[in-house]
Amino acid sequence: MAISSTVNSLHWGSLPFRDPVAVAAFYGFHFLAFLLAVWGIFSCTSLWTFRSTYHTPLPGIPYNRDAATRLMGDLTEMKEWMAKGRMRYWFLELAGRHGSAISQVFLGPFAKPAIVVSDYREVKDILSHRDAVDFKRGLKTSVFAGILPHSFAALETYDPGFKANRELMRDLMRPSTLSSLNAPHINRIAQDVVYIWRLKSRTSGPDSWFDVSKQIFYFCFDTIFTAALGLDEQDGVIKSERNTLDHMTRPLSETEAIGKPPDIPIELQGSDAADKVLALGVVAKALANSFYVPWPRLYHKLNKLRPSVRRSWRTLQDHISSSIAKINPDTTPTVALEYLIQRERTAAAREGRQPLIHDPRIRDNLYGYILAGHDTTAGALIWCVRQLLAHPDWQRKIRTDLHATYPYAHREGRLPTVTELTTDHCAVLDAFIEEVMRLTAPVITVMVATKCDTQILGHHIPKNTQVFCNLSGASINMPSARVVESSRSETSKAYKSYTKKENWDDDEPELFKPERWLVPVDGGGGKMRFDGAAGPMLGFSAGNRGCWGKRLAYLEMRMFLSIVIWELELEEVEEFKGRWETYESLVTAPRECVVRVKDACGWDAQV
């Protein structure tokens, strides 16, 4: 036998028996013992050397030492924090942990280090002055190229097609367009939300409480979808819930209701918006997931093969096609799609060509409008409501200032009209929103990549390194970020333009203080006005690629909060105090937003 003869020719004589199986076992055992010994020696003596080769840190920039010795790098710890709903805090606390405004993280097996910058001036400089010069968007454009290849978000700022593509959407953020196109929808749907919250409270008793985050989410869906593509007034999710509640006339019994959340489900079935909400959810999830994969375009290619994803795209596509078919060229546009198509028709007539009604850039940019404007605004509003609950004094101050800003409405016992709400701004509310966006921005970080070898805060960073620019005030102004003042690149524009005004380092930047945004009116006898330039705020990012929909976001937040605070008093529920765990999708916001709703005008007011 081949085995036995080979073994024979080696140590046959020293073996106690001549059974080839035993011989194989003997050698097998010794071989295994040898492997075990090598492994033991390796793990005892060379472990540190070997493990450190998982990741090669950039010199001089602090990092999590444990992560460098783990195959998955920082991902292991991030996953643990994510499970606890604290991923946001993991990211934002890096600067404090390392006592440095610049740190590095390792995101996956053998990953190159990625840089995290937590310093307002340096982040603003990178986003405003160094985009398309030292930096590119990198992964973000790949993510959008995979899902909405014809939208401007999919293009680098230096791409020759970028400007023309963004021009297509130009007018949609004009104040006059926002007032005529978006404001009436926002007003109507916000009033429906107030109606629902008041009715829920009344049927369940004044001590009942419920989570309002779902309604905020659907408010944002209804407003953005209606403004972008049109949705019949009766077909929104919020309208559908209102109708359902209206049919439930039986008052809940005491045991059913008092002290418990009234468990009235939001009735998605039966609403025309249901399939669109679900389709949008599938697409938004794919968008969020693709930020975490190394090859987003490939991910989207494969993901689009899944039946649920294909179905979702078909739903959205069918809606756009039927909306285009319904457009009447002789009427004033009431939704963004009509607006863009009419403008294209006018341009085509002027240039003597056929209108490109099915231009994929219009379609993809409108999907981008919905996707980028939906979760973000919902997240911001959930933060706003949570801060209102945590700061009842500010809720009262805002209500008083609303009454002063709209005195006729207050005197006449009615809500301010759309025109009033879009013309006059309540300074205290503006300051409150700005502070929420400064301290608890729903988008915590913007990812860019170095376009060439460059410097960040005085450190050399090689080409093609991922850089996370932190946007939330909790990190951009935390005391630890100030430690490295001396290491800031003295050549950077931000450093040169450094002024006291860009800095709240000595004014408790980690605290929620809306009054920082209020300044006295000259000769106003103690009257205050809102000053958006009073200090640092990066909640909408900055520079050329900062939030394109910022004006709409402000309008939505301002109108929604004005209507809610005018009508209702939102109270924090003791059991939920201090629970700030967040969910993570495209944005991060509190998982729970539980309120006890009282009538701001007294319980006798009409529903």
Ligand code: HEM
């Ligand atoms: C409070 C709500 C919002 C927040 C916090 C927010 C935040 C942001 C941030 C931080 C960026 C920059 C991303 C980057 O630099 O990579 C961004 C980009 C963008 N936002 Fe918003 N956003 C909000 C609402 C909206 C709305 C309502 C719309 C549209 C209707 C919108 C449309 C966009 C678009 C299209 C971009 C991409 C811009 C580009 O790539 O040049 N956003 N947003």
